[in-house]
Amino acid sequence: MKLPKEIEIIEVCPRDGFQNIKTPILTETKIEIIDKLVDCGFKWIEATSFVHPKAIPQMADAAQVLKVVKKKHAGRVGFIALAPNLFGAQRAIEAGADAITFVISASEKHNLENTRQTIEQSVAAFTEVCKIKSDCKMRLAVATAFDCPFAGKVDFMHVISLVEAGLAAGADEIILADTIGTATPLQIEALINPLTQKYPQVSFILHIHDTQGMGLANVVTALNLGVTRFETAAFGLGGCPFAPGAAGNIATEDLTNMIHKMGISTGLNYEKILHVARHIQEKLGVEPMGHLSRIASCQG
Amino acid sequence: MKLPKEIEIIEVCPRDGFQNIKTPILTETKIEIIDKLVDCGFKWIEATSFVHPKAIPQMADAAQVLKVVKKKHAGRVGFIALAPNLFGAQRAIEAGADAITFVISASEKHNLENTRQTIEQSVAAFTEVCKIKSDCKMRLAVATAFDCPFAGKVDFMHVISLVEAGLAAGADEIILADTIGTATPLQIEALINPLTQKYPQVSFILHIHDTQGMGLANVVTALNLGVTRFETAAFGLGGCPFAPGAAGNIATEDLTNMIHKMGISTGLNYEKILHVARHIQEKLGVEPMGHLSRIASCQG
Numbered sequence: 286m287k288l289p290k291e292i293e294i295i296e297v298c299p300r301d302g303f304q305n306i307k308t309p310i311l312t313e314t315k316i317e318i319i320d321k322l323v324d325c326g327f328k329w330i331e332a333t334s335f336v337h338p339k340a341i342p343q344m345a346d347a348a349q350v351l352k353v354v355k356k357k358h359a360g361r362v363g364f365i366a367l368a369p370n371l372f373g374a375q376r377a378i379e380a381g382a383d384a385i386t387f388v389i390s391a392s393e394k395h396n397l398e399n400t401r402q403t404i405e406q407s408v409a410a411f412t413e414v415c416k417i418k419s420d421c422k423m424r425l426a427v428a429t430a431f432d433c434p435f436a437g438k439v440d441f442m443h444v445i446s447l448v449e450a451g452l453a454a455g456a457d458e459i460i461l462a463d464t465i466g467t468a469t470p471l472q473i474e475a476l477i478n479p480l481t482q483k484y485p486q487v488s489f490i491l492h493i494h495d496t497q498g499m500g501l502a503n504v505v506t507a508l509n510l511g512v513t514r515f516e517t518a519a520f521g522l523g524g525c526p527f528a529p530g531a532a533g534n535i536a537t538e539d540l541t542n543m544i545h546k547m548g549i550s551t552g553l554n555y556e557k558i559l560h561v562a563r564h565i566q567e568k569l570g571v572e573p574m575g576h577l578s579r580i581a582s583c584q585g
Numbered sequence: 586m587k588l589p590k591e592i593e594i595i596e597v598c599p600r601d602g603f604q605n606i607k608t609p610i611l612t613e614t615k616i617e618i619i620d621k622l623v624d625c626g627f628k629w630i631e632a633t634s635f636v637h638p639k640a641i642p643q644m645a646d647a648a649q650v651l652k653v654v655k656k657k658h659a660g661r662v663g664f665i666a667l668a669p670n671l672f673g674a675q676r677a678i679e680a681g682a683d684a685i686t687f688v689i690s691a692s693e694k695h696n697l698e699n700t701r702q703t704i705e706q707s708v709a710a711f712t713e714v715c716k717i718k719s720d721c722k723m724r725l726a727v728a729t730a731f732d733c734p735f736a737g738k739v740d741f742m743h744v745i746s747l748v749e750a751g752l753a754a755g756a757d758e759i760i761l762a763d764t765i766g767t768a769t770p771l772q773i774e775a776l777i778n779p780l781t782q783k784y785p786q787v788s789f790i791l792h793i794h795d796t797q798g799m800g801l802a803n804v805v806t807a808l809n810l811g812v813t814r815f816e817t818a819a820f821g822l823g824g825c826p827f828a829p830g831a832a833g834n835i836a837t838e839d840l841t842n843m844i845h846k847m848g849i850s851t852g853l854n855y856e857k858i859l860h861v862a863r864h865i866q867e868k869l870g871v872e873p874m875g876h877l878s879r880i881a882s883c884q885g
Binding site: 536 | 767796799804847
């Protein structure tokens, strides 16, 4: 097994986790959870999403959340905001996002469901965003990079084309998302290998959901292929409002536990992550999705 | 990734799953579930455990269960019974077990808790059992082969000594059990590598619990090291009554799903396994532990 000495975990619970909770979460509760996540040691936190409030009402306070956490923690942590289109990205930049996750699906059908745009339109919008980005880091998230809930298995050539277009437009980072959590380790290998060979200068980030229990198996496979950056969500929250059947992200506590036990450093405080997970359960009253939180919950 | 063309999955829910359910399960319900498991295509099913009924009352009907399922399915499926000592093994042989899983822990402390014998006493008993086994297959299960709930990380030299003693006594098969589900892929590699180098003729079986979400990651690691036989439990039931903190086994449906998606055959009918999992939920009223059953359960 070829393992790195350290990896980076990017926390996405305040975006991917919260967006899937129907009950409105108070803005101050969101900020309180982000405060606690900052204290865990994350260098980057995806704090919110600039989507249309009619599509995801939970994210209507995006600008407010971002402004408050930026003011409190600027310089210590980079705050990422998701945007599905040009308008969302403009709002994110205005609100002071340090980085934008611009989502485009490799599956045409999912991109239409998720953003109401064709892939071509999304790429054009992304190109525009890259022109106005200022010092904001541009992250292209390739959604449904493996499987699509509507179109089945995604041809990896579509992913490579999208990565190509994103890099040409000026993307600083590329995220490969297993949006519905159905990719196998074999699919991870089949995509990561050609991508890292074609783009050795790019540090790909994996965003994996743990729907079918293959989350950590996919991480270990990716680690062996040289991937060292992963997006996860505390408490294992998450899903996709426009991807039926998707379960939560890999739980940050599950990944951190495995990684630390394998002697790889993350810069994170594991005990504090468990504490945030318990806080999320108390405040949001949701069932834990991750393994370690579920066990802790069973044992009281 | 070096993957085999086929693997063997041994179903242990009727033993490892049922033994952890406090509410008594009717003998006829157990038999009905085993009938349905037989129909899934398993070649080997661990049907029960010959432990003292005071230790695990749920297993008091061991002989009855074994006799009935043997009569119904003999020749089609091999039925395994667990035994923790000489007396249990004698009862299992009398009741017609096709194979015995004789459990000895690599950790002295866990062996004392689990069997009330020292490892030396357990090995002596196993040696006796091998002499009276007749045509019954003898399987030595090395419990706490990675971590012990009482003594922490287990020195892999203790595992190797126990394997050595088991093979010398006449063991036909060796099972390596991550009893509490805390082993990492790195620990799997650190144990499997020296064992397969030292005993190339032995086909090691892995028995993994999914407490911390590393179950399938450990399977994929083991597949890459040439391991092709795994024990899992339908619905992800399981645990260890004498190992605090252990969660269920890898769910058979979770492993089968991943394996089939990777183009590896198991000889099993995946849809029928999901059907058994639903049946277990209805009949036993327990919460699903596996990923796919939990998702199915959420979606109604």
